[in-house]
Amino acid sequence: MRQLSFLGFILFLIFLGTAAKSEITPQAKLGRELFHDPSFGGTIDSNKASGMSCATCHADFDEEQEPDGQIRTGHSIIGVRDRGKSQWAKVTSDMFERAAGGAGFCYQRFLQRIPERKIDPSAIPEAQAEALMAYFDYMSVGKKSPEVKLQSISKDASKIAANQILKINGNAKNGWKFYARACANCHAKPKKGGIGPQMVKSRPPANLQKRLHKIASYVRAGGYTMPAIGEEKLSDQALADILAFISSLNKRQ
Structure with a gap:
């Protein structure tokens, strides 16, 4: 009987976690739209747009647990906040959240084709940066941050x-x-x-x-x-x- 009660408690916790995950906030929903949008909510000049979006290089799921066969250049967005730092040297720890965990670099470098020497990761619109982080957090609920293994050479x-x-x-x-x-x-x-x-x-x-x-x-x-x-x-x-x-x-x- 005690074992059944314990099992019921575990199932209840799983239910709560699932319910919490299913409630996506308007801010996180905006972040999801931005993640897949090459115009980044219309904030990118069409003459400068490369046609890339965040989803071009990054998965919004755990690729190790849910492999889809694609080989992406970037890491999964799962656990972005837990990393606390970005692979991009221009994204320092004190601006990590303002730059949406490194997305501020990609926003200029890859979505707009701005030369690396001219990049300011904090130039990403603040409302959009917050929305992206909200989406990253939403997708990371109950998931362990995968190890990031990205090599960069000269x-x-x-x-x-x-x-x-x-x-x-x-x-x-x-x-x-x-x-x-x-x-x-x-x-x-x-x-x-x-x-x-x-x-x-x-x-x-x-x-x-x-x-x-x-x-x-x-x-x-x-x-x-x-x-x-x-x-x-x-x-x-x-x-x-x-x-x-x-x-x-x-x-x-």
């Missing part, structure tokens, strides 16, 4: 890494699968552009190896509006497979 280091990747024997068939999971979100179909440029031009490049080296370097260090994808997200072998896939399409022209 452009010089990325060129060295690209040299090593080009030496790996890539598999074009596997490369198409990885391209679909890691690249297609921004580069759409290989022969068509999207948020990012198309990977296969109408005419093959004069120096295909040089182009593949540039792609590999961009993947590892990032460039322009492209966030970096480290080896912890996309292995050297997987990247070599993607390059083999892109190479095979260029050779079919």
